[in-house]
Amino acid sequence: MVARLLALILVLFCAVGPADAAADPKVVIERFCAVLLDVMKQGPQLGFKGRLEKLQPAFAAAYDMAAVSRGSLGAAAGKLSAEELGRVAEAYERFSVATYADQFTAWEGERFEVGAARPMDGGAMLVPSRIIPAKGDPTSIDYVMRAEGDGWRIVDVLFDGAISQVAVRRSEFSPIFRRDGLAGLIATLDAKTKSLETK
Numbered sequence: 001m002v003a004r005l006l007a008l009i010l011v012l013f014c015a016v017g018p019a020d021a022a023a024d025p026k027v028v029i030e031r032f033c034a035v036l037l038d039v040m041k042q043g044p045q046l047g048f049k050g051r052l053e054k055l056q057p058a059f060a061a062a063y064d065m066a067a068v069s070r071g072s073l074g075a076a077a078g079k080l081s082a083e084e085l086g087r088v089a090e091a092y093e094r095f096s097v098a099t100y101a102d103q104f105t106a107w108e109g110e111r112f113e114v115g116a117a118r119p120m121d122g123g124a125m126l127v128p129s130r131i132i133p134a135k136g137d138p139t140s141i142d143y144v145m146r147a148e149g150d151g152w153r154i155v156d157v158l159f160d161g162a163i164s165q166v167a168v169r170r171s172e173f174s175p176i177f178r179r180d181g182l183a184g185l186i187a188t189l190d191a192k193t194k195s196l197e198t199k
Helices: 002-009 025-062 065-079 082-103 165-197
Strands: 111-114 125-132 139-148 151-159
Touching (some): 025 111, 025 125, 065 165, 082 165, 151 165
């Protein structure tokens, strides 16, 4: 399970919370982790579809997928209209949630530890956290968050305090966008999502 967690962190992000919690970036992460832990504990009973249904609203509430998508596309994002960027964000979110549902299938004694938020340059906040397995070393996951109209949202995830998820995705998305354009990028994301849903 720990190996799956590490692999997923390099591919994705996480978090959730209703509007009253969104004012505190740490609480957003704490509440997400509670949802994620619950999904893991109920994983076999829920099945893929059930896990997907529980994770989707949590993910949507926690992430600023437009910002994540802009960062993941880099300079290419400047070529897109707001409507086009929205389509990318929706496809990326579907793929991300499906990946979580595919990976977090069972609980093996893991727990989550969330630290106090601290300020970053440009008005962002960094919320440190760790996944602590029943046996073995913890894994550090830091969430970069920015305040939006309805509260704090995740815009990037740092693995081991250094590896930016947005930067990793940019290296993957940019070549696809250059070669196949917007339609090709969305088709690629949708195909990956479908492959997870039909495993």
